[in-house]
Amino acid sequence: MKITFPHMGNLYIALKAVFEELGAEVIIPPKSNKETLELGTKYSPEGICIPFKLTLGNYIQSIEQGADTLFMWSGCDVCRIGYYQALHKDILKRLNYSIQLICVEPFKTIGEIYVFLQKLKTISADTSYLRLAAVFKKGVELIHKVDALDDLACRIRARAEEPHKVDEIYAAYEQNIMQSKGYQETNQVLERYRKKLSQIPCDSCKEIVKVGITGEIYTVVEPFINQDLIRRLGQMGVEVDCSVTASQFIREQIDFLPFISSEKGEVHRAAEPYLDREIGGHARHTIGNTVRFGEKNFDGVIHLMPFTCMPEIVAQSILPTIEREWELPVLKLVLDEMTGEAGILTRVEAFIDLLKRRRSE
């Protein structure tokens, strides 16, 4: 069995380790690139959102590298994310790819976690449920560690005397991850590079601009679609806080378990005066997190969303009120396959200039 999955930021690191633990051969799709987007756009419905197009591109590229089993997520939401797997399945069938699909649904109860483990069992039939549960737990741990490392890189990059050092170490880390196998090795690599990153000399007197990022999760965590925004902000000496990350998302799913806590309650409290219910996607989080950035005295917020994203459109129409009430500048970036690098960069640079000037006044 050669298993593959779509990219979503650095989630591949944990998924790869989990499947390797289960004894499957893993094919990681090439990092999302121009060709991925072109393939995805070519076969997708015209008006659908960009995460759909990119993940379809990931699937096609993996299948061409020999993958025969696809691991994809689905679920029921008000927005179109729940139709992804049905549409993907149809398109792949139309392209005459014969492939086995494993669709996982969100796991918000013990029962749903059990269904998830059952699906993992189809990957390796002779693994006991006890061991599957252990692997699942390790996977969640890895997702946290990967996000913690990214967070550290964000902080150091903004303050480092030589910011390019961070990128060099980060590139080496990514290379090493690809060569490692299973939980143990991945964990060691993560630990090693965490140490390396924290040893980079920092300028403690440097004045740091703090920017929060909110929006739809895929556009926040996937550097290809947001034009590597987080790294670029770091190089401008900006410390970035990504409110929606894979680890946060998973914690919120499983926070009914006694030993897991998430910030969901906090986010909902902050969002309440503006939006007091789930309307699908990450709209409620966008609102709640923007308010929380205001409470924490951030200099500004960047809101990312895919073009035509329904929940984020609602969030976007509420943001100007928060901007006014909290005196918090918000830059909105709408991303799709037409998004040009220079256009985004110019706007981001101008925004950061504005924040710096605002601070000095």
Add this chain to the structure above:
Amino acid sequence: MAVKIGIPRALLYYQYFPLWVTYFEALDAEVIISSETNKKILNEGISAAINEACLPIKLFHGHVMDLKDRVDVLFIPRITSVYQKEYICPKFCGLPEMIRHSIGGLPPVIDAEINFFESRRHIKDTIYEMGNYFTRDRKRMIRAFQQAKERYQNYCRQLQKGKIPSLELPFHMYREPINQKQLPKRILIMGHPYNLYDPYLNMDMFSILTARGIQILTPEMVKRNEINRFMKSYKTKFYWTFANKMIGTMLYHIERGEIDGVIYISTFGCGVDSVVADIVEKTMREETSIPFLLITLDEHRGEAGVYTRVEAFIDMLEWGRKDENHISTHGQSVHSSQGCF
């Protein structure tokens, strides 16, 4: 003096207006409906709403602008779900918020939530929440609702028989064949009710078609139990009411085989249509030989472009009739009778 309640003539107004209007009138409110969509409403909507919103949502903003200074209270229901385990669209769930944060100087808003996702058990609470502004008498609200429901069901029956709200003609005019010798072409028009029944938005599509003697069928003419029959065994389970309705309608008509063409009216940036229109188009093209036309509308309103495409579509259907048995011999054009080569 009666309280003036304003209902924007947009979105699901076209589906539910008999229900809403009768209910509020039975509670002695004066119901004021915004003007029919026009250029001013469209432009005000475009400037009030955020850029990314779809055309129907922008029009809703425009209709609210039209009403807000001449009513005491606005009716902007939060229509989350009208059938069990089915949603409408995320923008409908957040509609009251979108309006409040985009338009200033609003009168009080009745934004009761209609949510039957789990069950219809709480329908009474919704009825009370909507009526509270006008009376404290709950029995009266229930009576008003019963009356409204009757009117609404009557309206649905008429739609099912073939009435098209935006057309002035008595509906047998476009239901019955005009020329007894020749059966008219039947075209199924698909799309959200607010795309179909707002003649300004769709550039009076129905009139163009009826003027050419086309018989029109709409998704409202297919019974819900027929739709459920088809959707129960469909390969994908849909949690959007609209998706079930469109795809069910399509499957129903494919099975009956009585339509000559399909026109799907969609709007640019509609998330629901990005999935549904694509499925309908692919199914129509791959599994049938029925001609299919997708028209995507936006605020730029290229009327000439739309008319040209619709007229060409009708021409094609009619030539098909004339030349159906005209098998081309070598060197001759199939459509020689048109002399177009």
